[in-house]
Amino acid sequence: MGDFLLPYMTENGSLETGSERWQEAERVTKQIMREFRPTTMAERKRLEVIDFIEELLRRNLGINVLAYGSVPLKTYLPDGDIDLTVSGLVNDNTINDIASLLESEKKNSSESFVINDVKFVDAKVKLVKCIVDSIVVDISFNQIGALCKLCFLEQIDRVVGENHLFKESIILVKAWCYYESRTLGAHAGLISTYGLEILVLYIFNVFRRLLNGPLSVLYTFLKYFSEFDWDNDCISIVGPVRKSYLPRIVAERPPNSHDLMLQGDFLRYCFDVVYVPKSGGSGFPVKHFNIIDPLKNDNNLGRSVSEASYNRIRSAFGYGAKDLCRILMGQQDNLDDELRHFFSNTLTLQTVGQRHSLLGSTTSEEPLDLTGNWNDHLASLNYARRRCVHTPAPLSLPTTIRNEFHHFQNQMLRTRPPFGLEAPNPYGALRRLPQPHAQRVVPKPFSHRSRLQNPNLFSLAERVYVPILPFPSRRRNNNYRFRGQSSSYHLKDNDDDAI
Numbered sequence: 001m002g003d004f005l006l007p008y009m010t011e012n013g014s015l016e017t018g019s020e021r022w023q024e025a026e027r028v029t030k031q032i033m034r035e036f037r038p039t040t041m042a043e044r045k046r047l048e049v050i051d052f053i054e055e056l057l058r059r060n061l062g063i064n065v066l067a068y069g070s071v072p073l074k075t076y077l078p079d080g081d082i083d084l085t086v087s088g089l090v091n092d093n094t095i096n097d098i099a100s101l102l103e104s105e106k107k108n109s110s111e112s113f114v115i116n117d118v119k120f121v122d123a124k125v126k127l128v129k130c131i132v133d134s135i136v137v138d139i140s141f142n143q144i145g146a147l148c149k150l151c152f153l154e155q156i157d158r159v160v161g162e163n164h165l166f167k168e169s170i171i172l173v174k175a176w177c178y179y180e181s182r183t184l185g186a187h188a189g190l191i192s193t194y195g196l197e198i199l200v201l202y203i204f205n206v207f208r209r210l211l212n213g214p215l216s217v218l219y220t221f222l223k224y225f226s227e228f229d230w231d232n233d234c235i236s237i238v239g240p241v242r243k244s245y246l247p248r249i250v251a252e253r254p255p256n257s258h259d260l261m262l263q264g265d266f267l268r269y270c271f272d273v274v275y276v277p278k279s280g281g282s283g284f285p286v287k288h289f290n291i292i293d294p295l296k297n298d299n300n301l302g303r304s305v306s307e308a309s310y311n312r313i314r315s316a317f318g319y320g321a322k323d324l325c326r327i328l329m330g331q332q333d334n335l336d337d338e339l340r341h342f343f344s345n346t347l348t349l350q351t352v353g354q355r356h357s358l359l360g361s362t363t364s365e366e367p368l369d370l371t372g373n374w375n376d377h378l379a380s381l382n383y384a385r386r387r388c389v390h391t392p393a394p395l396s397l398p399t400t401i402r403n404e405f406h407h408f409q410n411q412m413l414r415t416r417p418p419f420g421l422e423a424p425n426p427y428g429a430l431r432r433l434p435q436p437h438a439q440r441v442v443p444k445p446f447s448h449r450s451r452l453q454n455p456n457l458f459s460l461a462e463r464v465y466v467p468i469l470p471f472p473s474r475r476r477n478n479n480y481r482f483r484g485q486s487s488s489y490h491l492k493d494n495d496d497d498a499i
Contacts, residue, residue, distance in 0.1 A: 021335065025328055028339050029172070033214065036346055037171050038074055038368040042227035046071050046082055049132045052113045053084060053139070060101055064092070065139065066380040068146040069194065073368045075154055077178060078349075081136035085143040087387035095120065098128050098139060142388050147381040148274035149194055149294055153201075154372045155270060159261065160204060163375045169198050169217035176218060179346040181316035186304035191313065195291045195301035199225060202237050206254045208261045221323050226317035230310070234290035234300075237262065241292060247283035249297050271295065274381070281497035289313065 025222065050067055057063040069083035070076035074359050086094070102118045121127040128139040140146075153166075160166040177184040177196060186192035190197075203220050204211065211217050225235075233240040239251035254260075276296040284292065288310040291300035305313065328336045340347060 012114065022216070022328060023212075024335055025286055026215050027340060028336050029213065030168075031349070032339060033168070033172060033175075035369060036078055036175055037168070038370070039365040040368050041365055042078070043074070043075075043368050044347040045133075046076075046135065049113065049135055049137065050082060052132065052454060053137060056101065056105065057086075057098065061094075061097055063098070064383075066147065066384060068143060068150050068380070072372065073150055073167070074198075074368060074372060075167050075174070077171070077174055077243075079178075081138055083138050083140070083143075083146070085140045085146065085384070087142055087144070087384040090141045095126060095128060095141070102128065102130050129271070142384070144381070144384050144388055145276040145296065147377070148276050151274045151374070151377045151381055152270055152295060153197060154374055154377055156201060156204075156262075157370075157372065158374075159266065160208075165211070165214070165217075166200070166204060167370045169204075169211075169214045170197055171220050172214040173200055173221055175346050176320065176343070179349060180343065181313075181320060183309075183313045183316050189304060189306035189309045191289070192301055192304050193302075194293075198237060198291055198294065198301055199235065201294075202235060205237055205261045206239075209259060215324075219321065219328070222317045222321035222324065226314060226321050230289060230314065234284075234286075234292055236292040236297075237294045243286055246286065247298075247483060249284075249292060267294075273378075280489055 050065075050071070054065050057065055063086055065084040065086055067082070067084055070080050071082050086098075099118055099120050102115055105115045105119065116131045118128070118130045121129060125140055130137050130139075157164055157166045174184060174193070174196060177191065183190050184193065184196060186195075200217065203217055203224065206309065207220050207224075210220065228235065229240070232244075233242055234246075235241070236249065236251050237290070239254040241249055241251050244274060271294075274295060276293075276299075283291075284298050285300050285303060287300055288304045288307050289305035291301035293299035293301050324342060327335070327342060330338070332338065
C-alpha cells in the first residue's frame, strides 16, 4: 500500500505547522471520551455484579467463575456486558443447574440485585445469559482462549505505555464502530470485539511513530482498513497475508516494518505464556473479512462478518476516514462542534436514562485508571488451565528452559521500553520460578470483593509463576514455529516470492 501518512504529516514523519489543529483535536477528543469511557463508579457497579454472581454460584453449586473480556481489561462501553466463564468438567446438568439457580433468584426480592431474562443459548459456545441490574451477564464454559487473550492485550498495553494509549484507542474505535457506523457485533454478522482489538493492535505495531493520541489511531484505522485489499489478503499483526499462500501464514512486509513495535523476542514470550492450543481443524477458514488470531493462527477473527456486512463495513470505514480528514484539514474554528457531530450518536445516547445509569457518571465523574491487574489475569488463566482436563500445565520447568527464561528476563529488564518510553516493566511483575524440588501451588480464584475493598491488592502476586509452558522452538530459516502449530509464520519482503 506504500507509505502511509496522516494529515499534516511530512514524508520524514514529522508534523507540519498545521498540526496544532490536530493537537487541539486530540484534546477535544479526550474531553468527549470522558462522557463514555469507564469511570470509577461504573467499575464499582460491574465488580459488585461479578461478585454477586460469583458468590451465588459458589454458595449454591460450588462453582467458581472467572471474568474475562472488556471488564477486566477496562475497555468496556457503557452498554458493554460482563463475560464470565466456568472452568472444569461441565455437562448439561451443570448448565441446567446454573440456569435454574438464576431463575429461582428472580423471585428472591430480598436480594439487592435484580435478575431478569435468564436464557440458555445452545450455540457453538454455550452461554447462560441474564440481566443483573440492567447489565447483561454472559456465563460461558472453559473459555481458556479468552483468558489468554486478556493476558495478551494487557501486556500490549504495558508495551505501548503513554498512559494507556492502547486501551484508550480501543475504547474510541469501539465507540465509533458500535454507535456511529454500526459495524461492531459478531452476533449481527459484524466484526467481533476481539477482531477489532487485533486490528487496532496492527495499527500500533506498524504505524506507532505516527500515533500521538486516540484520534490519530481512529483515523489511521479507518483510512488503512478502508483501502486494505480484503479481496486478496488476510491481515495479521505483522502484515498482510495473501490468501493464495494459505494454509501457510506468510506475511508481506508492511510499510516501515523495520520499526515494528512488537519484535520477535516479545512475541515469543507472549506466545509461550498465553499460547492457545490449536483446534485440530482443516486450517485457516477463509471468509469475506479475514483476521488471523495472533495466538491461534487457524482461527479467523473475522469469520462472523457476512458478505453484505463486509461491503457495508468497507463503505463505513471509507466514509468515516473522509469525514474525519475533512474536519482535521478544515479551517473553521468550531473544531469542538465538528468532532461532537462526528460522534453525535455516541453522545446523543448519553441522554438515555438507562444507559446513563450504566455509565454511572457525567463528565465530572472521575475517569477510571485503566491499569489492569496482570497478576490476577495470569492467576485466572493458570487456575482455568488446571481445572480444564484438556490443557494441563506442567508443575515445574526443565532446568534448561528455566535458565533460558532467566537469561531472557534479565535481558528484557535491561532493555529500554520501545520508543524511549519510561514505562513500567512491559512484561509485568515476573515472579521467581519454582526450584526443581518445589511443587507449584495451585491458586484459588481471586475474590472481586477484595478488590473492591482494596483496588491495589495483588491477591496472588507471590503465587504466580511464569512461563507455564515450554519456550517455542528457535527461529529457523526466518520462520516462526510455535508448539502445536503446523503452519509457519514467515515475514517476507514485498518483492519476495512465497517459498
